[in-house]
Amino acid sequence: MIPVRGYEGKTVAVLGFGRSGRTAARALQSGGARVVAWDDGPAGRAAVEEEGLELRDPARQGALEEVDLLVVSPGIPHLYPAPHPAIAAAWEHGVPVDNDIGLFFASLGSSGWARMDQPPRVVAVTGSNGKSTTAALIHHVLTEAGKSSQLAGNIGRGVLDIDPPEDGGIVVLELSSYQTELARGMTPDIGVFTNLTPDHLDRHGGLGGYFAAKRRLFSEGGPDRCVIGVDEPEGQYLANQLVEGTGDDRLIRVSANRKITRGWGVFARKGWLSEYRKGRQVGTIDLREIKGLPGAHNHQNACAAYAVARTLGLAPRTIAAAFETFPGLPHRSQLVAERDGIAWINDSKATNVDSAVKALGAFSRIRWICGGLRKEGDLSPLVEAAGSVVKAYVIGREAEAFATELKGIEAEVCTTMARAVERAAEEAEAGDTVLLAPAAASFDQYDNFEKRGQDFAVLVDALT
Missing domain, CATH: 3.40.50.720 (NAD(P)-binding Rossmann-like Domain)
Known part of the structure; x- marks a missing residue:
């Protein structure tokens, strides 16, 4: 403690x-x-x-x-x-x-740190999507490399519940906008911003307030190094505010869709992660066969985790070896079963449209279980991203209205998870992926997205 x-x-x-x-x-x-x-x-x-x-x-x-x-x-x-x-x-x-985050940063240091060869460091990860996977992946890479690492915050243990970090220890925090918005002090050594998509808008008074809550980690926290996802305008804006010029090594830009060859950048294209520094490629990893990191959205997470690991002194080959053993997180593109040539994927954490769009882009021949308590915004991005969807099985109390908006997609109103799993099992063929990516909150039928994902996994397991 x-x-x-x-x-x-x-x-x-x-x-x-x-x-x-x-x-x-x-x-x-x-x-x-x-x-x-x-x-x-x-x-x-x-x-x-x-x-x-x-x-x-x-x-x-x-x-x-x-x-x-x-x-x-x-x-x-x-x-x-x-x-x-x-x-x-x-x-x-x-x-x-x-809040507890402010208390943590105010209380973490101790007089004993002066006697350590290497004082402990804090990595803080925020953003809309992917922050849990990114934080967990950083922690996994550090642990596999023999580093003393603790995972806390919005994932793992509470920030004040961790053990006092030892000499050279690293604390990896996942921080939500609810946590960063109020904390009176935040001083991470490394700050990570994954991306920004609309979420929690009522809590933050709109998209601008939501971004402002995330931005506090960098504008008021002053990390020694920042890892910023630049695939949205907000990330590009944030990166611009943090450095003096392209040669400023305090910033590492990351992207899942374009090359970054000026300054320090880590990007993924066609399944390959590349690191460029001062115009030279200095590292590369083939992400295509890493089962714990499927899809372009997870490749962005991998880029951010790689950038942090490089900041902490790990070699590319060490990071690549750790990526291979990453099991993924429950409820986030999690493979729960594979039988008769059919993969069953639990992405119950896809509680908004953007995260579901990313999940749909990670697989082919999808039988898609979706629906739940709707958030703000329309579903048109889902329709545009549903080229690989064979059929949708819609759950939730408002399943019929949800299905009506999936124009051009064959959709069956199932209402319950049990019915959706049953119908998908009856119709799926070898080569199909049955994907739970609800694009909605769970509270109309479940206490949280974890309970929804667990119900899906139990029902899939019962098929055998």
Whole structure:
């Protein structure tokens, strides 16, 4: 655990008592703070009492008297669509508001680092799509290379729950926009931006606010080196803001669709990853047969992970060997079964149109299971990307409306996952890929995308 420093003998209120809130409370206590906590749900409040903490609703009149800090869980809105009443009360009373990410960066360093040969470093990964795979791949490469690495943040363990990093240790963080938006301080050694597509727009007041939340990691964090995906205008803008010129090695540009030969660049074309530096090719990897990284979207993830590994001193051949053993992540282009010549792929994490478009581009002869709780925007990009789709099997409470928008695609309204898997199994032929890539959230039928993916995997397993 990383003890939170700076609040010894002070009172800190924790709002939201899920994974991050509970860990933050323990880390604050470990650092000597007095912690009070609150959760809007009865289960969360019961967890506060189980932890032996005082239950205190910070939105209640007078509850913030003598409170020095309010620590907020990521899912609680603090600006759009409207501030949570407790946060509004904190601002009204001049109480600082932070989250576990801000506490982590403020508390990570210790006096013992001065005696280390190589102080620990932090790699922080953000973006819309691919950040989980990129973070996990970086961690995998480092571990395979014999480096001491911990994976935390929006994936793996909570940031304050990790072990204090040892000499030469590396902490790899996946950070969502919810986490980067509020953190009062972020100081990673290496910052990674994968891409930007519309998501969480109500939470951030539109696309500009969403990008601004991601951009804070770089504009206010000041990483020593930045790895930036430049396949969208936002990434190109961000790269432009970070360097003095093309020869500035503080920036590595990455792309999944075009060559980058000026400055330092890593790109993938036709399944080949290439690294260029000062106009010379200095590394290359054939990604086409790496099962854990299928499709152009995963090739972009590979480029970003490769760039980080190179920054940390690993040789191209070492990175290539580690890529070969990467198993992929659950619910992200995950091969759950292959039988009778039919591949069954779980990409339940494809919760928006853009991520589903990328999944559709990774396979041929697709029988596509899609649908769920619709997000903002139309489905026309899916139609344009569905050239390899043989048939769609639509799930969700609004399956009929979803299917109607898939113009030109043969679509069957199945509503339930069980029915969709059953119909796909009846109709699939050798050479087909049955792909779960919903292009929608899961909350109309499942608690989260993990539960949806697990249901798909269980149903596929039951076919045997």
